Amino acid sequence: MTATLRSLLRHETILAILLVIVLAALATQSDRFFTTANLLNQGRLMAEVGLVALAMTFVIVTGGIDLSVGSILGLTAILLGVFWHNLGMPLPVAMVLAVVAAGIGGLVNGVIITRFKVPPLIATLATLALYRGLAEGISQARSVRGYPDWFFVLGQGDVWGVPTQLWILGVLVIVAGVILGLTTFGRATYAAGANETGARFSGISVDRTKLLIYTASGLVAGLAGVIFVSRVSTTRSDMGTGLELDVITAVVLGGTSIFGGRGTIIGTVLGLILMQALKNGLALSGVKGDGTIVVIGLVLILAIVASNLFSREGDG
């Protein structure tokens, strides 16, 4: 194994060990936790956050952040309902159009950030409000129900015994992992995050890279929105509120540096599973919701501190 791979895996290794400990501890606390049914159901619940976290890993590796993903998810859900129910489009067309709209939302973020040089935190904080406002304005506080049965396969159905959205997540994990870890685009992402000027001076199209990443972030938030609607059988404008915080927690827990230049998809997946396991396991063990949040916060700090301690590099 090469030295870089080793150093990249260091945080992931710590995280994997932590995950095993947490799973073991939770399994002893409740006999309902470590059952196939429960685990698959948890997989179903974490798919939306997971999808968005994949794109968020890219965003944060470039040194950026996308706070608008929850709002984009909500806007997509509303548009899906409006396109299908109010405008009478066929549902598949409505689904595609809603996801495209989400992609445009992400593209707008990217344009504001790259063209107008607005810091990503500010730009997406603004669009977080903007997209949520649009969703609420369009929905007029009405929810859309009555989707056809085939639509629920996406969010409530199984394929070969595993929730549909978990298959989608699995495929996208591999796609994202390959892109970030093995391709020229992944290299451009890391370089742009570690030293944007240096990347530009090396002939990397930093702006194009960022534009694509923010667009992708919007697209997966849209996809997650469609799955969300299918899972809960209804469309409401407040869907996805606060999603960005869960997503960012999973990514950062996974070892991606908020300053950019470092992070892996494997790490994000581990962070995601750890977070979901804690939420579910603690709930099953009778810990209240606020207690769970406290534990997740502590684990986040613990994981970062541990990885900082172990991965300190010599200056020789």
Place this chain on the structure above:
Amino acid sequence: MQPILALDGVSKSFAGIHALKNVSFDVRPGEVHALMGENGAGKSTLIKVMAGVHAPDSGDIRVNGEKVRFASPREARAAGIATVYQELLLFPELSVAENIFLGHAPRTTLNALDWTQMRNEARRLLDDLDSHELDVDARVGSLSVANRQRVEIAKALSQDARVLIMDEPTAALADADARRLMDVVRRLRDRGVAIVYVSHRMPEIFALATRVTVLRDGAYVGTHDIGDITEAELVSMMVGRPVDQLFPKVDAEIGAPVLELRQVSYRDEVEDVSFTLRAGEIVGIAGLIGSGRTELALTIFGITPATSGEIRLDGKPIAITSPKQARDLGIAYVPEDRGLQGLIKTQTIRENLSLALLDRISTATIVNRARESSLARELIKRFGIRARGPEQRVRQLSGGNQQKVVLAKWVATEPRVLIMDEPTRGIDVGAKAEIHALMSRLASQGLAVLMISSELPEVLGMSDRVLVMNNGRIVAEFDRALATPDSVGAAMMQTQDLAEVA
């Protein structure tokens, strides 16, 4: 006289790599002891051992003959050893007096800060350094580098330093400031302070030092009285072999025009620039800082695309609007600021070397790691980059080796035109000679080289032709034979009026 600070057989290693091997060094009151060596020779580590930053793995440190062990820089300071590092460690938002006395400010009887005494003491210390014009209430952030350095020295002296370690104090200074600093050093020496002086500048060493000690690859090479040694001997002690000619320019066959600029302008930073660069030719651009040299390079490389004029490559007009496009056309730019523009310092040598040619070593956008690694190993060998291997992080390399990485990364793209901006700034003599030799070899292989440099000897020594820039324009052009320090220097210094007449 008994040395005030003596190191005996000191060794230090980091993660199994020997940074210092059995090094002995001492300094006596009232002497300037120069410490020399190439980057990576172990000077910094030795300084840090003396300053209490690193504890030695073995060997003794003695202060006034007594064996000591510093657990922290604070303890070394308490023993009278102060260090002025290359990167100044001041607080820009605080005043001069506050910076000088940070951590050991005089107190009143009520244990409040004694501002009057603090300001008076600061005044006295600065006057001692012949810095009468420096205001003790000025915000440090508003001072020039030279003045900040004086504050740093005053800070060191405020703690009754008997040994003052100075790490390349003149590296960031202009000539006049450097001369003033040398006066300060002499003054301190005459007052009986023992000074450890690190510098790459030979004239300074010969002007100031009493003795000189040379390190190479972490090992002690020798100590000499400055009167007993010549510059050439010193250089060969540092690099471990006799250094060939300083500017090894060989005559290359000059071929067809490769890059032609016709009245190229970028806003008012580059104005009406026309010249032709031929294959095998090294064209040097001289000029003061701010004369538009770097701006011209950035325009050719597409960072700031030309606002008017025409650029031709091999006779065909091209529009360069991005660095990516410039690179794909075969134009390479080794930038001025290697830390910010040239390298991704947190990444490995391998990742840096492949960054500008990822497309060529990948299939269907998947980077071929095996090819990347073999490319990196080959370039490390070809360019003589001193590193543990392709997986070492670039920021751990010395300046000279970092510069070789930048150069290697661009030469690997097989460019037609190579623009080098301050190619040897801040690197030691050995690496400098190697980079000059490389540049000469590349030109003889038919590469067209455009070299920007503030060092006149470098421009004159390496160039087939010299262009002089002033105020965004090319004001003079000299053939190699006619380019002398006087003629080029005069063109650089022309005032604007003269430039317009010319």
